Amino acid sequence: MSSRSLPADKNKTPIVQEVIPFNVPYTTGLEFVYMPQAVTNKHTAGDGPFSFQCKGWIEKSTGVLHTLMVNSCTSALEIAALLLELKPGDEVIMTPYTYVATANAVVKAGGVPVFVDIRPDTLNIDEGKIEEAINERTKAILVVHYSAVACEMDTIVSIAQKHNLVLIEDAAHCIFSSYKGVELGTIGQLSTFSFHETKNLCCGEGGALNVNLEKYYRRAEIIRHGGTNRARFIRGEVDKYTWVDVGSAYMMSDLNAAYLWGQFCRADQILHARTRLWQRYHQNLQEGEDQGLFRRPVVPTECIHNGHLYYLLFHSREERDFVIRYMSERGIHPVSHYMPLHDSEGGRKFGKTCGVLQNASDLPHRLLRLPLFVSMADRQQDRVVEILYEGMLKR
Ligand SMILES: Cc1ncc(COP(=O)(O)O)c(C=O)c1O
Missing domain, CATH: 3.90.1150.10 (Aspartate Aminotransferase, domain 1)
Structure with a gap:
């Protein structure tokens, strides 16, 4: 103090x-135990032992199909937007009441964020206004659960299904929050968590991409790995790795994962x-x-x-x-x-x-x-x- x-x-x-x-x-004290271990492990880059522990913990505690640890929620949103394979002018419906990263991810992937109004009670996207924003260019609905209070997901899921749109949750605030008993960050085909210093569980800068659809997972691995098939190489599925797609340096360092593991334990x-x-x-x-x-x-x-x-x-x-x-x-x-x-x-x-x-x-x-x-x-x-x-x- x-x-x-x-x-x-x-x-x-x-x-x-x-x-x-x-x-x-908040520091739990365990960060001082696990970070030196990451140093001793001589694996401080991405996908080290602590990253895998964090990934497994999120998958187990939320029930999501796959998690990829990344260096920020911004990165997770960028990967999610790239997975949409937007053509110039394709649209993604979202709330305007969010951090810039939510919209920037769509713009960087070549799309247009389409803003609809928010509800006066929860300040979340007004589900009643989504359908009027849908047209032939609409590819996805990207919701943000403000302050970890869920959007009206039953309605939003059925709109997405009816119009064959991908549903993405920006669940930056939300780890351990739920809607009708279902964990936020597991409802959309893609969703993101933030572990930024300001979030409940943190590691300085960090995030996770949750992938609920098998077809997105392999490509997400590639985008996260600089656009290479290095994950397949590490699993022994190919004998050398190479450039196969777009991508960037989106991985979470194992030093950050070690810190985060100290938070997950508490x-x-x-x-x-x-x-x-x-x-x-x-x-x-x-x-x-x-x-x-x-x-x-x-x-x-x-x-x-x-x-x-x-x-x-x-x-x-x-x-x-x-x-x-x-x-x-x-x-x-x-x-x-x-x-x-x-x-x-x-x-x-x-x-x-x-x-x-x-x-x-x-x-x-x-x-x-x-x-x-x-x-x-x-x-x-x-x-x-x-x-x-x-x-x-x-x-
Ligand atoms: C709703 C929302 N989305 C995305 C982000 C970006 O998170 P990060 O700082 O982990 O990139 C934030 C950050 O506060 C946020 O509030």
């Missing part, structure tokens, strides 16, 4: 104000700690919602989430910005989140919109995420809530 002093008044003892950051990456504790803190915010902020000060996250009954993030929606951008400023001046650091992609320079240049995106143009500007990290003490969380309420009185 860090602290800093307020500007000193010469005649007074300086008041030490505790700083509560937005995020503190995944239950991390999940428990985060969901407990999430629930505590939810209870302690109920009164504010009842008084109409802000709106808390909505979690449909069929969704179980992993406590990845806790957000509030205010009445206006000005109110949200005031609260961020008020809290920051008191050493507490809430943050906003994605800027809607359809309204960005890149979104206008590379993407298309379907209809009026009223919610997506409005809600992100009123959203604030509160500090939430495994090592957060209840006392710190209580202070966040106290200062938040104080700020609301002063606005």
Whole structure:
């Protein structure tokens, strides 16, 4: 825990104000055991022993057919988009309320992201708006489960099946979250996890591509391996490896995998700690919602989430910005989140919109995420809530 002093008044003892950051990456301690092992193994590049352990763990704990460990969720999305074999002008329907990587992957693969509006409750893609965006150029639907709360997947799966579209889940936030008892990241033919420092389970930079369809798996292996058939060579299926397709350096280093393994070994504790803190915010902020000060996250009954993030929606951008400023001046650091992609320079240049995106143009500007990290003490969380309420009185 860090602290800093307020500007000193010469005649007074300086008041030490505790700083509560937005995020503190959690270390289990096992990272210090496994990373040296990776060094001793003399295998620090991709597909070393720890990478295989992580791959097996994800496959077993989620039930997905295949997992490939990669160096970021961005890389996993890029591989997924390449697997679509898009022709110039082919379209992929997605939410505009996401990180740029979701859309960039499609653009880099030669396609056009088509943005449809989001739901006002979960902030996920509005499943009721997807069909009107489908045309003969549409190849896939790419959903993002915001804050690990699932999109309305029954409807989305049936739309994808009806129109013969590939379904991809950007499940960057979602490991250990589910929809009607099914793990997120296993519903689409392709899906992605992030293990970036800000995610529940992390290794600095890292990700995974889940592949639920055999026909994609072999090609995904090749794309991930620089466009070579090296995976087949390692399995002894060919006597030398060569360039066979497009690809890039997408593998996760075994040093990162060793770190990640240290997190996977404590995944239950991390999940428990985060969901407990999430629930505590939810209870302690109920009164504010009842008084109409802000709106808390909505979690449909069929969704179980992993406590990845806790957000509030205010009445206006000005109110949200005031609260961020008020809290920051008191050493507490809430943050906003994605800027809607359809309204960005890149979104206008590379993407298309379907209809009026009223919610997506409005809600992100009123959203604030509160500090939430495994090592957060209840006392710190209580202070966040106290200062938040104080700020609301002063606005
Ligand atoms: C929804 C979503 N998709 C993709 C990414 C990219 O993840 P990574 O940083 O692992 O590349 C992020 C990152 O925060 C994200 O929030």
